[in-house]
Amino acid sequence: MTHPTPRAAATGSALLLATALTVLGLSPAAAHVSASSTSTAAGGHARITFTVPNESDTASTDRLEVRLPTDTPLASVRVQPVEGWTAELTEERLPEPVQVGEGAVTEAVTTITWTADEQHAIAPDQFQTFTVSAGPLPAEGTTLVMPATQSYTDGRTVAWTQTAAEGGEEPQYPAPSLTTTAAETDDHAHGAGAAHHAAEGPAVGASSTEQASAGTALNWIALVAGLLGLAAGTAALLRTRRTGRAGAPA
Numbered sequence: 001m002t003h004p005t006p007r008a009a010a011t012g013s014a015l016l017l018a019t020a021l022t023v024l025g026l027s028p029a030a031a032h033v034s035a036s037s038t039s040t041a042a043g044g045h046a047r048i049t050f051t052v053p054n055e056s057d058t059a060s061t062d063r064l065e066v067r068l069p070t071d072t073p074l075a076s077v078r079v080q081p082v083e084g085w086t087a088e089l090t091e092e093r094l095p096e097p098v099q100v101g102e103g104a105v106t107e108a109v110t111t112i113t114w115t116a117d118e119q120h121a122i123a124p125d126q127f128q129t130f131t132v133s134a135g136p137l138p139a140e141g142t143t144l145v146m147p148a149t150q151s152y153t154d155g156r157t158v159a160w161t162q163t164a165a166e167g168g169e170e171p172q173y174p175a176p177s178l179t180t181t182a183a184e185t186d187d188h189a190h191g192a193g194a195a196h197h198a199a200e201g202p203a204v205g206a207s208s209t210e211q212a213s214a215g216t217a218l219n220w221i222a223l224v225a226g227l228l229g230l231a232a233g234t235a236a237l238l239r240t241r242r243t244g245r246a247g248a249p250a
Helices: 006-023 186-246
Strands: 034-037 046-053 061-067 076-079 085-100 103-116 127-135 143-145 148-152 157-160 177-179
Touching: 034 177, 046 061, 046 148, 061 127, 076 085, 076 103, 085 127, 103 127
Parallel strands: none
Antiparallel strands: 034 046, 046 127, 061 103, 061 148, 076 127, 085 103, 143 177, 148 157
8 A cells, every 4th residue: 555755645735724714715825805004114104004905706794803912002993984884892900010111001902803894894906004103113124923713604714813923934824913123213304304394404505695696786776776866967057057158149
């Protein structure tokens, strides 16, 4: 009896998985739920957008649940309305207080659930975005892992909850995540403003000098023109008087 080699067994398992996904209407190489942000600066607030593609060929996505971290909680969370979808924020008491900025946070939003009505579910070959405003973001270098569960109208769910080992390949069902960067300090902001004004300063100064010079030149031209006009008028008057005297009777 011939036993399959480990390589053959792995290949067979991959084929079975691909076949199962195809039967379920999912593509093995489909896109996944991801997170992006307008800013990742520590201590700041950001607009975090979750992009949700429909991976099914036969069903629509009608629900998305995102879990927020509790070890580095976001003290302020607000959702942007999406037409045809309702958003529910679940707030819970944290296992222990967490220092955020100058205060301690004891309760925070831990789950956001978006649910679609019948007309606005994400159909096959479509995607939808869901945006939240959240912050303050934790310290530089912190990775915010936000596992998501995507539900379909046929009852199936896909859990995007896996995290990659450091330096490892991306897992099959990666959890949406963001990594914070250096905080934007006041000195940096003032420096940028000072640099901006410094860059504009010389141009404004040169313009003022040019305007002053131009004004002075115009004043001199007007004065010279006035003197020339006065001289011409005086000469004409003198000629008139001389002519009058020459033509007078003896």
